[in-house]
Amino acid sequence: MSNYLHRGFETSELASRTARAQKIMHEMKLDAMFFTTEPNVRYFTGFQTQFWQSPTRPWFVVVPAEGKPIAIVPEIGASGMAQTWVDDIRSWPAPQPEDDGISLVAGVLNALPSRYGRVGATLGIESYLRMPVNNYLALTSLVNKEFVDSSLAVHELRQIKSQAEIEKIREICRITNLGFDKIRDDARIGMTEREICKQFRIDMLQAGADECPYIIAGSGPDGYDSIIMGPTDRQIEAGDVLIIDTGAARDGYFSDFDRNWAFGHASEQTKAAYRAVYEATTKGFEAARPGATTTDLYYAMWRVLEANGALGNDVGRLGHGLGIQLTERPSNTATDNTVLKPGMVMTLEPGMVYAPGKSMIHEENIVITEDGAEWLSQRAEPELVVINN
Template identity: 30%
Template structure:
């Protein structure tokens, strides 16, 4: 029986063949994992899934030190190790049958250095970008993928539930971040899915700020945006709390962001442009007089990577369809004052309806 990875490669092969693309050289680690089951960051070393449609051969080139892991995790039978002293494209040239056709690459992933190496060893090759097809294929999540995402979400929500019990006035953002990342491992995560964001007070106005030595004080906003990676899939959730006592202004801003988050989620369904979700959420903030304090998109796709397609912004005409998973995360960020963001993960199920995969309570909590 074909594995899920074989089935995914078959769809890619069909695309290559129907577009007269002789081979594909997939180098983005997330895409290699999607098509082979082997999840690895090769750092500066060369790793590639090479599909030769002309010879009907599939090769997985990996750094020599990853060979055993690749053999264990991947369903590709031809795994070719490349040791540190070898020239990667020389190994590719010696392994792949004569290649003189068009090669599909991921334009965003292939560096200029790798491109020049490819044409040095395969002078007659032309490249074409197959990234749009791969993005489209990866965008629609299977039931197995949803199960993995649910597990990653479950872990991060457990971390948040336990983590907020450890908040103390006088604790630094960095100390609290360390507590959260310890809990991630304790509850079974493979690691954070991105650098944990813990921001307090006026720093909560920085949508992607970094935790530092600022100490938690009474009356602070406490914005926590974080996620974990588990078995190759990511979670990403944001909740904002108030320390000690919430002012009327803080309550007002929190309520607007909560209504915006819910308006965005309520707009989600198959068959409408994804921009609708951004517009509906944004209108709540605009109509409340805080439009100038929300200047980023309302969400992004989530899966093997923490940011993937689709991008949920007000100009994206792409039609939403079943299988999409993305965040809805409006916020209000007032410079030198603070900010509030509430982020949920939404899945469009096979009936075309929105299912909110995150479940951590959203009513304002004063810690």
């Protein structure tokens, strides 16, 4: 495992990603793929910076049908990009609203061999263009090729993780588990959600996380009604149930799982709901194998929840892909039907409304292997943990 804990990736890893993309381009009859977002730029170049937090400057990478990626970046980032495996780097003094790199990108695309006259861009599902729409429209008018949607193909490319990627996710899951383990000792009645989450963040950072950009908390008497809000300044009282869901990152790869606790005591109904989502996770794991589908995972988990009196599921899905982004395709839904393959990293996230205004959500991280699945997160306790601090 230690071979994969160093920062970044070997050039061979990035070259393999590019080669796989070029195979897809041949199948889709594309002369190039055009990328603008941080995850995709980083995926093909290895370029990693916090500067993406600034919306002022656009960044572009073109992966041609043959050869290495070409980066078209603001001058402020040229030296950083030069530290990657990319050789061909074009730059301009951004921001330059009248032509913010558009003519440079057009020049690169027009100079490529035009075998098919088509360029792939992430225009569709779970994708976006990190550039002004007007600039994209201007680019399409300057390039003598047709722009077509390649978003689904790019999602499918990134779904299959290398061993190096898997080990990075395994490491951030280990770190996240360490943070969760400390909550049982540190959290106590009278603390606020915000105070508990602040200490949780500190613990993960001290354990080796680079950042913890997603930490939510929900609490209430014997249950909670939301898993996307908080943390708030609400004080924990005896009889409360608390959920914390986190996405921590190390070296650009995410964990994404949650834990539940009761304080002082919990009703039998709430304990039973916890057992139901725990058992649903078990059934989801057992169904996770190559050749099965995300819909198989969904029904394996939903049948357990339904049998235990679920009034509904307001999350909309029972897990999703995970990796260079906190949530990736595919989704575990009744209609997704994505075929599972070795190397796919998934979350199992069964959730149920078990009483009016009360939900119970449980989440773990797994990787699909050649003959089944493997836990990446260390499983939670099979019974709801009650904190009596």
